[in-house]
Amino acid sequence: MTQSLRRSSLARLALLAAAVAFAGPALGQAARIDAPAGAYELEKTHVSVTFRVKHLGLSMYTARFVGFDSTLTLDPADPTRSTVVFTIDPMSVRTDFPFPEKEDFDAKVGGTILKGKEHPQMRFQSTALRATGPTTGQLTGNLTMGGVTRPATFDITLNGAMPHPFRKVPMLGFSARGTVKRSDFGLTEYLGPIGDEVEILIEAEYQKAP
Numbered sequence: 001m002t003q004s005l006r007r008s009s010l011a012r013l014a015l016l017a018a019a020v021a022f023a024g025p026a027l028g029q030a031a032r033i034d035a036p037a038g039a040y041e042l043e044k045t046h047v048s049v050t051f052r053v054k055h056l057g058l059s060m061y062t063a064r065f066v067g068f069d070s071t072l073t074l075d076p077a078d079p080t081r082s083t084v085v086f087t088i089d090p091m092s093v094r095t096d097f098p099f100p101e102k103e104d105f106d107a108k109v110g111g112t113i114l115k116g117k118e119h120p121q122m123r124f125q126s127t128a129l130r131a132t133g134p135t136t137g138q139l140t141g142n143l144t145m146g147g148v149t150r151p152a153t154f155d156i157t158l159n160g161a162m163p164h165p166f167r168k169v170p171m172l173g174f175s176a177r178g179t180v181k182r183s184d185f186g187l188t189e190y191l192g193p194i195g196d197e198v199e200i201l202i203e204a205e206y207q208k209a210p
Contacts, residue, residue: 030131033076035161035170040206042070043171048203049088053182054195061194063109067092072206074172079158080131084139086124086202090116113189115146124152135159139176145185154178154200170208177201 049068055061067089075081090110097105110116126141135158143152159173179199183191 029134030079030137031134033074033079033158033161033172035074035076035172036208037074037076039209040072040074040170040172041209042068043205043207044068046203046205048201050201052199052201053197056193060199063093063095065089065092066094070204070206071209072172080129080137082129084124084126084141088122089120090114090122090145091120113194114187119145119147124154129156143180143185145180145182146187148185150180150184152178152180154202164207167207172206174204174206175202176204 047068049065050062051064052060052062065088068087070084070086072084073082091107093106093110093114093116095105095109097103114122121144123144124141126139128140129137130140131137132155137156139154139156141152142149154176155178157175159175161170161172163169164171177199179197181196182188182198183196
């Protein structure tokens with residue numbers, strides 16, 4: 001390699017390093033969040049909690065919950081130090097079963113399959129958050145279902161942080177996705193025809209607590 005080519009290569013490397021340095025947080029490093037620190041509460045009118053499970057190997061059966069609550073404690077300078085608690089009422093499941101006069105299918109799923117009559121709350125308490133990018137991470141914590149607590153991990157994405165345009169309060173928006181085995185929680189009713197792995201999907205907005 002000639003001296004001029006070496007200089008050209010070094011110049012390109014220097015420009016690349018500068019571009020990386022000014023591009024923002026590196027892969028695996030969380031970006032600072034432009035929002036006030038402290039407690040946030042769930043803005044329940046813009047939340048969805050759904051789950052998917054394989055049915056007879058033919059489809060990914062999807063249902064949703066309508067009874068839930070959550071609190072989030074934000075550290076905007078180091079988002080990985082933030083924590084969240086999320087609770088769900090298993091009896092609030094909505095399957096949209098088309099023949100309610102024949103069977104209360106929601107009560108069967110919530111009360112029998114999810115053991116909601118015996119254990120009326122499902123709960124996730126975060127214990128650690130690892131950044132996988134400026135706005136993405138893996139949230140690990142303790143998940144309780146059917147009275148059994150096991151570790152669980154969710155892939156999360158911070159969709160945005162901004163003042164609400166009408167209410168003028170700080171807002172945060174997240175997407176979360178995780179998969180658990182229901183047999184790990186003793187939820188084995190109809191295991192076989194209904195799959196073991198359950199995919200949980202959450203879309204949630206939070207507002208700064210008063």
